[in-house]
Amino acid sequence: MVVTLSDLTALAGWVMGLLIDLVATLADLAAKPISDLVTRQFADLAAKLLMDLVARQLVGSVAKLHSYLVARHLADLGAKRLTHLAARRVVAKGKVASQLSGLAVRLLLFKSATKAE
Known part of the structure; x- marks a missing residue:
């Protein structure tokens, strides 16, 4: 069984x-x-710990194991998803929305930083 980079990207x-x-x-x-x-x-x-896991460990591990291109793709995907989640929660749950938006911004900054390399 051969596992391709696209399979790993999809799984990640x-x-x-x-x-x-x-x-x-x-x-x-x-x-x-x-x-x-x-x-x-x-x-x-638990929410903060999981956000850190998504922001640092998963994206960082993918970047180390494969390539920054894959990491940028995941960062973009995560940022879009988190921005959508934050937008849905903006009125009722300001604190949660700001945490999700903060993670989305960190993911976008990671994506920008890896583009420069």
Whole structure:
């Protein structure tokens, strides 16, 4: 069985989308009125940790393993998805929207930085 770069890119894109959806779900959980403060803080922390994973580990690993072209593609895909998620949450959940927008900006900056190389 031969695995091509496009197969790996598709798999990494799927994993990134899955992680972004998980972050959005956790963000929704954190935004709901929860009487238990510990649960809310855990959801916030988990969302932040997953955002860092998406921003640094996954994209960085793909860049190291394959090429900056693949990483830029994933960064673009992630930024578009996160921008869409942030736009949907802008009114009701300002804090979550700003976190998602911040990650989208970081991904776009990563993409810009790798273009220069």
